[in-house]
Amino acid sequence: MIPVQGFEGAKVAVLGLGRSGLSAARALRAGGAQVLAWDDNPAAQEAAHEEGFEIKELFREGAFDDVASLIVSPGIPHLYPSPNKVVAAALRAGVPVDNDIGLFFRSLSGSNWASYDQPPKVIAVTGSNGKSTTSALIHHVLEEVGRDVQLAGNIGRGVLDIDPPGDGGVVVLELSSYQTELARALTPDIAVFTNLTPDHLDRHAGLGGYFAAKRRLFAEGGPDRAVIGVDEDEGLFLAGQLAEGRGDDRVIRVSAKGKLSGPGWMVFARKGFLSEYRKGKQAGSIDLREIKGLPGVHNHQNACAAYAACRTLGLAPKVIERAFHSFAGLPHRSQRIGEANGVAFVNDSKATNVDSALKALLAFDNIRWICGGLEKDGGLDGLASGLGNVVKAYVIGREAAQFSLGLEGVEAEVCTTMEAAVARAAQEAEPGDTVLLAPAAASFDQYDSFEKRGEDFIAQVKRHIGG
Template identity: 60%
Template sequence: MIPVRGYSGHKVAVLGLGRSGRPTVAALLAGGAEVVAWDDGAAARAAAEADGIPLDDLTKAKAWDGAKALIVSPGIPHLYPAPHPAIRAAWDAGVAVDNDIGLFFRSFATPAWQEFDRMPSVVCVTGSNGKSTTTALAAHLLAATGRPVQVGGNIGRGALDLDPAEDGMVVILELSSYQIELARALQPDIAVFLNLSPDHLDRHGGIGGYFAAKRRLFAEGGPSRSIIGVDEDEGRFLANAMREEAGTGDPVIEISSGRKLDRLGWSVFARKGFLAEWRHGRQQASIDLRAMATLPGAHNHQNACAAYAVARVLGIGPRQIEASLATYPGLPHRSQIVGEWGGVRVVNDSKATNADAASRSLGSFERVRWIAGGRPKEGGIEALRELFPRVAKAYLIGEAAGGFAATLGEVPYSVAGTLDAAVTAALTEAEPGDTVLLAPACSSFDQFASFEERGERFEALVRERLAG
């Protein structure tokens, strides 16, 4: 745990008592703050009360007497589509609103760092797709060299639940737009922007607000090194904004999946399955990614470029990185190969919760038995139309099934309704050379509590079916 600094003896309110809220309460208490908390869920309140956490309804004006700050969990709207009533109450009381990421950056560095031989570093990774894989892969590359590393934020442990720094430690935080937008302090040493596609638009008032939230990590965070994907205009804009020296590109490293970046400056890109590093107009290294089963497809090659760039900034050599890339085990529910039976490959990409993420999966395989659907995102699957020739048949589930069926047109499909029925049908009809792919292009919340639960159910169904 990282004790929160700056609130000793002061009252601090915490809204939301989930994966980030509970560690936030503990870290505030460890720093000497007086905490009062609230959650809209009765079960979460009961669990907190049983653990001795003081509760008060933060939507009531009286709860704000003497309060210095409100710390909000990322899932709670603070502006769009409408602010939570407790946030409005904090505004009315003149109380500063922050989140656990802001507290982390205020509290991670301590006077004890003066005794370290090597200063700790904080790497922050954001983007619409690939954040978790890039974060985990970068951590894998660093850990393989013996460097102490921790991962947290939007993956694994909450930021304040991490351990205090030790000599030379690297903390890699995966950060969503929700987390970046509200944080009052942002101070990454290295910041990574992967890509941008429409997502969470209701929470940001549109695509411009969504990009503005992610841009804060760079514009207000002021990283020493910015690693930026330039395959979309937003990334090119951001890279240009972060450059300080014309011609050299410093302090930006551009990354791409599919574009050759051989201009002056520092770049890492992947083309035709090969990762290349260029500096000052000359190639420095090349790595063959084609045989790396846990990094299939162009989207994972972009993730590899970003993680490679992080490792290079932190002093790891290309050959060390190449050896470690080959041993990366992959992350659950992200283009995860469940197995191959009778010439049929089964892939779990439950984390593909929007059309852009699903396009990256579909583009990685030639003949797909595609399980798709759930709670639909804005735009549906219209953007995937050019990939429909890869779909041997679609098996549609959840609330999106009807809309997806209308979009598919002449692509063979069946409305399975449930994941159980879709898996049974897809595995029954699959032929050698097919890939049975769960890439829903939807959130899971119509039938499952999370994409993890959906992915775990998919894997269990596959194994049950094949065992029987």
């Protein structure tokens, strides 16, 4: 645990008592604060009460009269589409509002750091897509080379639940826009921006607000190094704002769309090859095509970002390459389950929308595609450019017949259940085919979550290939 500094003897309110809220409450108490906790959910209140926290109705008149700060969980709106009533009450009372990420950065350093040969470093990763894989890949590479490394934030453990990092330790954080938007302290040593696509627009009042929330990670604390994906206009703009000139190697530009040029530091992927250039000369390269845990252009972008972050820590290109080869991928994200008789089985249950499913379709050839579920607004037209890779679709979900009608030009079989879909795909697959679960739909018509859907796929595949 990272005990929170700066609130000893003070009253601090915590709104939202899920994973991050309870973690913050515990860390505040460990640092000597008196915690006042609230959640609209009675079960969450009871859980906090059983841990000894005082439950207080923070929306009541005068609730913030003697409170030093309000700590808000990520899912609770503080501005758009409208402020939560407790947040509004705190702001009216002039009480600072923060979150667990802000508490983490203000509390990470310890008095023993002065005796360390190498002070610990924090690598923070944000962006719309790929931040989980990028964070996990950085963590994996550092583990493989024997570094003291911890993974936290949106992935791994809560940021305040980790152990205080030791001499030369590294903390890798995956941060969402909800987290970067509100944190009062954001001071990573290395900050990574993967890309930007429209998401959470209601929460941020549009794409500009969403980008502004991400940009805070780079603007508030000024990281020593910034790794910026420049395949969208926002990334280009951010890199331009951070760099003092064309040759400023504090900014590492990353692309998966083609070669980058210039005197600066850049890492890009083209035709399956990662290249690193610095001061106009090639400094490293990796053939990504043979790395099974990183299939497709979208994962090549993740690889470039992770490679760049690891290079800032002094790791050699060949060392990073070896670690890439042992990366198995994240569960439910282009996760290779196994292979039998020349047929590969891949679980991308996290592909819950058309954009993410398209990336999966473009990553493989000769696809036996398991798709379907609770269809989202906008239809399936956005999949068109990837359908040429599909040999046949096996459609699941309660509305499988209706879903299959949107797959124009693709042979589709209505299977309804995962069991039937995997059985048919495995039966019909030929050597060189990939049986791919990439639903392009939410899971809630049949499963509690995309994770449960992916676990069912894995279980059915193992029935057919063993393991």
